[in-house]
Amino acid sequence: MFDDLDPKDFEETAREVMEACAATDDLAARASTLAEAGLLGVIAPEAVGGLGLPARFAVPILEAAGAGLLAFPLIEAMLLSEALAHAHPEMASALVSGETIATIAWLGTEADGIVAGAPRGEGAEHLLVFRADGSAVLTETAGLSAQLSDQLDTDFASATLRLAGPLTGLELSPDAVATLKDNAQILRAAFIAGSTASCLKQACDLAQDRVQFGRLLSSYQALRHRLARDLLALETMRMGVTRALSNPGEAAPMARRAAWLGAARMGPACAESAIQVFGGMGFTWEVPLHRHLRQMRTLAIQGQAAASVSALAETLISGSSNQWYEEVPDVV
Amino acid sequence: MFDDLDPKDFEETAREVMEACAATDDLAARASTLAEAGLLGVIAPEAVGGLGLPARFAVPILEAAGAGLLAFPLIEAMLLSEALAHAHPEMASALVSGETIATIAWLGTEADGIVAGAPRGEGAEHLLVFRADGSAVLTETAGLSAQLSDQLDTDFASATLRLAGPLTGLELSPDAVATLKDNAQILRAAFIAGSTASCLKQACDLAQDRVQFGRLLSSYQALRHRLARDLLALETMRMGVTRALSNPGEAAPMARRAAWLGAARMGPACAESAIQVFGGMGFTWEVPLHRHLRQMRTLAIQGQAAASVSALAETLISGSSNQWYEEVPDVV
Amino acid sequence: MTTAPKDPGAYGAMARTWLQQNLTGNLRTDRVHETPATLDELKAFEAAMHRAGLAGITWPKAYGGHGLTLREHLEANREIGLAPAPNAVNSIGKELAGPIIQAVGTEEQKLEYLPKILTMENVWCQGFSEPGAGSDLAALRTRADRTSDGWVVNGQKIWTSGASKSQRCLLLARTGVKEDRHKGLVLFAVPMDTPGIDTREIRSIEGHRHFCEVFFNDVVVDEANMLGAPDEGWSAATRVLSIERASNRMYRSWRFESELDHLITACRSDARTYAILQGYARDLAEVRIEIELLKGHVETLVEALLAGEEIGPSGSLPKLYWSEAHQKFARIAAEIVARFPTDAGQPLLDAKARMEAIYLASRAETIYAGTTEIQLDIIAKRILNLKKAA
């Protein structure tokens, strides 16, 4: 299946597209550029103008987006075009073609009256808002007041929006929302892997260029080991993503969760590490490492990674499925 | 006060005594050697044959004991001779003179029927057992069955003892027990500092002797940094002990707790680090690093360090005494 | 977002059933209160595992194997890992000597050595490390001189796991001078009963006597016992170590998961220990994530090997990731079990003994098969290609 295509084929195109997107301030122009290259619809069904490819084909695109600090709700476009494809093909088509831009308010529900963590919430025309019953509604953003959710965020411009009463729009069922949230984990992990790869490359390049105390920085073992650990983290993330996508058996939910939570933990740490390698320069606005750090932290917040670790902790200690210990009495 | 004496004066004597103790298998002989050098009574009142010195004079002795893997309940001798000095001077004198050996069952209470964590519980003649009401009783060990508490313990030979019914003996009040437990924290921290210092010295010596890949181990930056971090840990422990002993104001309880919990955390980590420096040799029984690791872990267990961190965690989040935040409402 | 499900794992199901029926209490590592298995019992169990299809899975049938793929090997090892099974007595034979012999051995050598590894007739040990040449193999000094009678070996090996209970030693020796470094190293399959071989056990910090020093005094080794050409020793040894780092003990991540399961299950047997466990829940969740990511390393590696890719330096990645994650877990586990009450019941005592043993054993995991520092050096130099000079 898809034998004539390799996810790697998208790498070069994706990199060029991300560069083009970084060169413009116009969100709509970015949408067009992404759509023209087929990147918005890579996993959307062909019926709505997508390529209908398996999720692994989205990985190099998301990695390129992470590396390129893409200021566009790409993950949301991918998720929504897939989620809406059957029930609302017109909207899915509009998203795939870049005609309209939608985002998702990852934090809060309609009932709170305020939702947050919506990438480019100030520029998107549509906003998916979750409801307390597990469903969601895709509303128009016109008339909603938006502000930046988090001072640690810049490129993503994750927005907080005040809602004005009950929302109307296209509806997603609780099942569709659960699938969307589940799939979001892998897309975010791939995005973080790209961001991490960029940080690591920048740090390696600098270390092989800069001389301190008469020697190349990259000749110092402490620094070599730091970069080696960051490479290990990056490869671990990538293997986690690959495994989560190729392993849909009973291990799959945990594989997805681990890929996501691992990336959310390791990615920001690699950005911190790259900042340390850069020294004082790493602490400047001009060097984009802090933007990667912010981008990855923002993704972690949108995906509620820290809360998810706590939830996993609860599940973990609530019992074991290992048959070999069934004879041990369970008294709690 | 004590201007003519310096705690450092005890260092050389203490080292020699610990070497002598290591050369004999006889617990009573160790008691005599320690007592003859005045080490058992260094902080006990002069009335019971002690030197009546402040606790800081015990520090070099305990450091030497830790470094020398002293297989004797020295901490317990110091604590009990001080605790018993006024109410039971004969027993305190017997402990200071090494005529009798007492230990403390740090884990469990009389009501449990089984107590544990008693250093040299198999060889001591007297055993302090805590009671659920906070008091304690010094009972004779004759007739109690003892076994090693923990497989991670060797030199300390921390014993578990089954009790046969209610105990009789000299009694300590809840206040006296609380003071004893509080003081134990610092003595243990000093002991761990000595053990840590020995591990670090062994690792530094090996690293400056062993060649790997054509270079001295100590020329590798990764290893130099590891040892530097261990030195930082050691000095941090020592400063914590010094501060806890010189700072008896309102900060004192936290200073003691931090000195102890810091040592209990950092000491074993430094032993692990030294094992790593030694490589395969570090994993052998013959090299004493594992004995230091066991000794420090045993002290951590006797002092219930991990449980104490949990208790500190509870206290910490139960409120703040910082007056500057008093205006923030407290709703939990 | 989904692809078609893979084979549900019939081979794994078979392995699980077999283990349920054959992994008896004395063999189980979660039951310290039972009499531990003897060496003969362990060897018999391991031979039975082979007959049942749980060992030698990928080896050709001509040499006693089952002629299957690494995929079945992985499936079986998942089950072996999840079970509280003992470590293999003959892992050196199966995971190091066997692959080397298949790579460089003659047809006669393959027929001679390989089947006996699987039947447990020949337990192997590995004679690589030397005093003063631990991780730095190229500094080894054991000499092999060619004479009219064959080769004569002199020298000393160390950290030779299980040497005193082995029948064969996979020996790496030098034909030239020490300054040749990795040139002029030769590999032999040496019968351990050859005159001139003395073994001395080394007590490890766990108290076991599993490691040995092995002394070779004018040990005559027949030309027929040489594996590969005299100068191929280094490349073969490097390949061994690469395999060892990458695929050795493929069950490791599942065993790791099983250890965590055991700790949690035991703590749930007593309300007091469950309260302790709760304080470490977030730390253990992080460990659980690492276990899952470790499976990603292993499964990626299997796919790469199935696709015929060379492993090379990337074998350092799973070794490094596993050893540090496992050490971290072992430290947490040891801290938890140290808090068990004095009157803890048997399930807690079993878990306590196991976790303490794991803690001590784990100290070696960042040392053997190349220290953590060496793995990091390898990654920096051979994967990141970091320059040392402009």
Add this chain to the structure above:
Amino acid sequence: MTTAPKDPGAYGAMARTWLQQNLTGNLRTDRVHETPATLDELKAFEAAMHRAGLAGITWPKAYGGHGLTLREHLEANREIGLAPAPNAVNSIGKELAGPIIQAVGTEEQKLEYLPKILTMENVWCQGFSEPGAGSDLAALRTRADRTSDGWVVNGQKIWTSGASKSQRCLLLARTGVKEDRHKGLVLFAVPMDTPGIDTREIRSIEGHRHFCEVFFNDVVVDEANMLGAPDEGWSAATRVLSIERASNRMYRSWRFESELDHLITACRSDARTYAILQGYARDLAEVRIEIELLKGHVETLVEALLAGEEIGPSGSLPKLYWSEAHQKFARIAAEIVARFPTDAGQPLLDAKARMEAIYLASRAETIYAGTTEIQLDIIAKRILNLKKAA
């Protein structure tokens, strides 16, 4: 086990009372919802602190100081740390330039420079680091050439905190050639309004414009502005850095404690955030222990300085310990505040803004005043005296 209690801290009590009365809302770092203080307000507050006895405590009265000891300095700094007070605008003047001038300056220079530091008439900046010579000071290239008019300075400095709002620069320049390394370095007190000085602000990752690049183009510096002899620059600079690492911002551990207190207090204002906090309780307890041990570092150092001891390389210890502990805390705090609910109240928003700012600022703490790697190198070489060759 006890010794006689020390002075209960009358000086600290005075400082506490003064701060309670004078640290108004707009100056407080725990109140992001109030209009932040202007530079002039901050300078006025700092001058008032000096008049009240909270700055210049150990400086001789002849130079505007209070003529007391480090013990009173420590007591006052405990209180300053526990308060949510802003960082000093003129910390370079008070903690670097002042001590250097007292050590190597002439009597005229002391009378000229020192009082104005305390009155805030002269804010100082530090011209040490250069592009390409960050932590490696001996590689600096800014030149000072002696002419008949005095010295002429050419070069570029970087990371010069607050240069654009300073009146004086403590400048380190080279009289010889780059290859001289640490020989031939000279220190000046350069008026920032001297022709030929240009400053350009660098935006930090926090978004602030506190750091500057400073360009020196044929800047003429009077001989009278030279501090110490032309060749004393390096030893004086080394002393500066040693002091900076060891005793700079003595309030740090108490400020750290105050930050932790703030986080906990804020989380207690909402049952939902308190539930989140509970999941990090053990981690925060470890942080609390580290804060307390950090106080041990600081107090030991004060005692050593009071006893007239040289600090030297051991100044690396508190710097390293503080920076890593504080970074760890900042990471945990940032993770906690990221979980605050969307409808969080003002106390939570205040704490969130402060913790996020602390998180970003903390990235620099393992870089400035010598990176962590350099501190570790110093400890290995100069405290442990580890050999690099046999």
